[in-house]
Amino acid sequence: MSNKIKAAIIGPGNIGTDLLMKAQRSEVIEPVWMVGVDAESPGLARAAQLGLKTTAEGVEGMLPTMQEDGVQICFDATSAYVHAENSRKVNQQGAVMIDLTPAAIGPFCVPPVNLLDAVTQKAMNVNMVTCGGQATIPLVAAVSRVQEVVYGEIVATVSSKSAGPGTRKNIDEFTRTTAKGIEVCGGAHTGKAIIVINPAEPPLIMRDTVHCLTQEDPDQEAITQSVHDMIQEVQQYVPGYTLKNGPVFDGKRVSIYMEVEGLGDFLPKYAGNLDIMTAAGLRTAEIYAEEMLAGRFLPTAC
Amino acid sequence: MDLQGKKITVHDMCLRDGMHPKRHQITVDEMVTVSKAMDEAGIPMIEVTHGDGLGGSSVNYGFPAASDEEYLTAVCKEMKNAKVSALLLPGIGTVDHLKMAVDCGISTIRIATHCTEADVSEQHLTMARTIDNLDTVGFLMMAHMIEAEELVVQLKMMEDFGANCVYITDSAGYMLPDDVTSRIALARAELKPETELGFHGHHNLAMGIANSVAAVAAGANRIDGSLAGLGAGAGNTPLEVFVAVCDRMGIETGIDTFKAMDIAEDLIVPMMDHMVRVDRDALTLGYAGVYSSFLLFAKRSAEKYNLSTRDILVELGRRRTVGGQEDMIEDLALDMAKAQGTL
Numbered sequence: 123m124s125n126k127i128k129a130a131i132i133g134p135g136n137i138g139t140d141l142l143m144k145a146q147r148s149e150v151i152e153p154v155w156m157v158g159v160d161a162e163s164p165g166l167a168r169a170a171q172l173g174l175k176t177t178a179e180g181v182e183g184m185l186p187t188m189q190e191d192g193v194q195i196c197f198d199a200t201s202a203y204v205h206a207e208n209s210r211k212v213n214q215q216g217a218v219m220i221d222l223t224p225a226a227i228g229p230f231c232v233p234p235v236n237l238l239d240a241v242t243q244k245a246m247n248v249n250m251v252t253c254g255g256q257a258t259i260p261l262v263a264a265v266s267r268v269q270e271v272v273y274g275e276i277v278a279t280v281s282s283k284s285a286g287p288g289t290r291k292n293i294d295e296f297t298r299t300t301a302k303g304i305e306v307c308g309g310a311h312t313g314k315a316i317i318v319i320n321p322a323e324p325p326l327i328m329r330d331t332v333h334c335l336t337q338e339d340p341d342q343e344a345i346t347q348s349v350h351d352m353i354q355e356v357q358q359y360v361p362g363y364t365l366k367n368g369p370v371f372d373g374k375r376v377s378i379y380m381e382v383e384g385l386g387d388f389l390p391k392y393a394g395n396l397d398i399m400t401a402a403g404l405r406t407a408e409i410y411a412e413e414m415l416a417g418r419f420l421p422t423a424c
Numbered sequence: 425m426d427l428q429g430k431k432i433t434v435h436d437m438c439l440r441d442g443m444h445p446k447r448h449q450i451t452v453d454e455m456v457t458v459s460k461a462m463d464e465a466g467i468p469m470i471e472v473t474h475g476d477g478l479g480g481s482s483v484n485y486g487f488p489a490a491s492d493e494e495y496l497t498a499v500c501k502e503m504k505n506a507k508v509s510a511l512l513l514p515g516i517g518t519v520d521h522l523k524m525a526v527d528c529g530i531s532t533i534r535i536a537t538h539c540t541e542a543d544v545s546e547q548h549l550t551m552a553r554t555i556d557n558l559d560t561v562g563f564l565m566m567a568h569m570i571e572a573e574e575l576v577v578q579l580k581m582m583e584d585f586g587a588n589c590v591y592i593t594d595s596a597g598y599m600l601p602d603d604v605t606s607r608i609a610l611a612r613a614e615l616k617p618e619t620e621l622g623f624h625g626h627h628n629l630a631m632g633i634a635n636s637v638a639a640v641a642a643g644a645n646r647i648d649g650s651l652a653g654l655g656a657g658a659g660n661t662p663l664e665v666f667v668a669v670c671d672r673m674g675i676e677t678g679i680d681t682f683k684a685m686d687i688a689e690d691l692i693v694p695m696m697d698h699m700v701r702v703d704r705d706a707l708t709l710g711y712a713g714v715y716s717s718f719l720l721f722a723k724r725s726a727e728k729y730n731l732s733t734r735d736i737l738v739e740l741g742r743r744r745t746v747g748g749q750e751d752m753i754e755d756l757a758l759d760m761a762k763a764q765g766t767l
Binding site for chain 2: 273275277279282285287290291292293294296297298314316317318319320321322329331333335366367368370375377379
């Protein structure tokens with residue numbers, strides 16, 4: 123166990139629990155703390171059963187011993203509103219914060235697009251954009267690495283059951299943060315994000331549409347190849363990331379139709395939107411952990 | 425049924441829902457001309473926005489001829505009595521758009537969600553209620569998909585967030601008068617007495633007028649329509665027809681019936697790119713329970729991939745698609761074309 127980096131998960135809800143299950147399979151991450159705010163939370167009880175230390179006192183409950191417990195990476199799976207405070211506190215204790223909320227105070231990280239940048243910059247807080255962003259920004263980037271994309275737009279359709287109270291209460295953060303991610307990481311000059319929630323039963327698997335408008339006529343062959351390559355990269359951590367149709371070319375419009383099925387660790391398989399978030403968060407943590415284990419990065423209090 | 429003396433507020437949709445059959449290409453000048461004539465005819469409320477609401481400008485729904493800001497600014501400053509409203513669908517537009525529309529001079533904001541997802545409107549309704557004198561409306565779309573009891577739970581949620589008026593919206597034009605009656609009557613009984621209640625119909629089964637009258641009889645006091653029915657699918661409840669029926673029944677709308685008829689005939693019909701009527705495909709929307717603005721998208725995909733529009737629409741209904749899923753249409757058409765071996 124000595125060759126693993128210890129981690130804490132803040133937020134024992136569906137996302138935090140799914141992340142815990144994935145992290146337990148990791149070769150470089152060892153989850154040791156689960157932090158919640160409700161003593162009755164089933165997520166805390168589950169984590170305790172799995173041998174993690176738990177607290178219902180929020181981050182404050184972990185702070186006194188987190189250095190002693192060797193926590194060097196924290197995941198925040200709570201909400202955008204409390205994230206800044208959580209991040210400040212764990213950074214002070216020398217732990218890197220991986221932000222799964224749409225707070226976006228740190229640089230955006232979409233693993234196949236710019237994960238190495240974040241690690242090279244030794245950022246102490248990285249933001250995972252949004253679920254829709256993780257599912258679509260790689261494809262905007264796949265087009266923009268071939269040629270100029272003046273406009274990138276994504277439509278994420280998720281099942282009602284997979285849209286939690288946080289997303290619903292702050293749906294504007296989803297649209298704003300995703301749109302910004304399409305520009306900053308996706309490489310489109312202008313980004314636009316749309317989310318649709320569908321209550322059909324059985325729940326639909328997450329669907330994503332990516333529309334890009336290119337500056338010049340699209341190089342169809344090069345874009346198609348780039349899209350297929352990018353999908354393979356994402357499939358390394360989300361095997362159910364599937365091209366349904368496209369790329370369709372219509373003048374300067376390039377449209378790609380995707381479906382994202384989750385692994386079904388804790389969250390149901392249709393909730394690919396949540397799975398891609400936890401998988402991307404863990405992937406990011408693993409790259410940080412590898413850098414730490416190799417002695418190339420020592421996170422320090424800030 | 426005796427509705428003599430009942431006062432209602434009629435809300436015109438030509439310059440918002442009517443953007444769908446116009447592929448969002450109504451010009452600023454057309455909006456100004458039409459809205460001034462409506463104001464003159466005594467139409468008390470006029471909606472002006474991209475067909476899919478504030479922020480709807482997109483590849484997915486269509487880029488409009490002008491921005492929401494340009495449309496709203498131009499129309500608001502010309503109104504003498506009519507109030508201007510804007511529509512906003514959380515997930516497409518944000519509170520930033522809402523603030524922009526308020527700055528342009530709107531009096532009403534309508535926050536629309538799918539009928540089971542009212543909680544996504546919290547951010548927008550709670551913000552809207554803090555703006556002085558802003559008429560704040562919650563709008564539940566595709567209301568045929570759930571029963572009255574379930575619908576009322578969602579309406580009450582919007583009421584709690586701060587809506588002073590809530591709407592039952594038949595986006596697919598699927599409802600029959602009894603469906604409207606049961607939903608409106610239960611909502612009226614369960615909502616606070618001071619909360620206004622509205623009905624928004626589509627004419628896909630030619631039930632726009634009958635459904636709107638049923639809504640008034642069951643306790644609704646706001647009714648949406650559009651002159652000459654300019655709206656998605658077979659259009660909205662044709663407003664001039666509804667006003668004429670109200671006149672005959674003694675329902676008071678405050679609208680000059682003949683002037684309304686003249687605007688419909690002289691201004692709106694000439695603006696139409698195609699006759700908005702109950703044709704085979706619009707009828708399919710109502711029959712299969714499909715979101716009305718899917719119509720032109722399905723027609724385009726049918727043409728491009730050599731399919732039947734009706735087949736596409738029926739399949740969209742079977743998959744229980746909801747408003748906003750326009751991106752699903754080309755994807756589905758590609759699947760259908762592959763299945764029939766033409767792609």
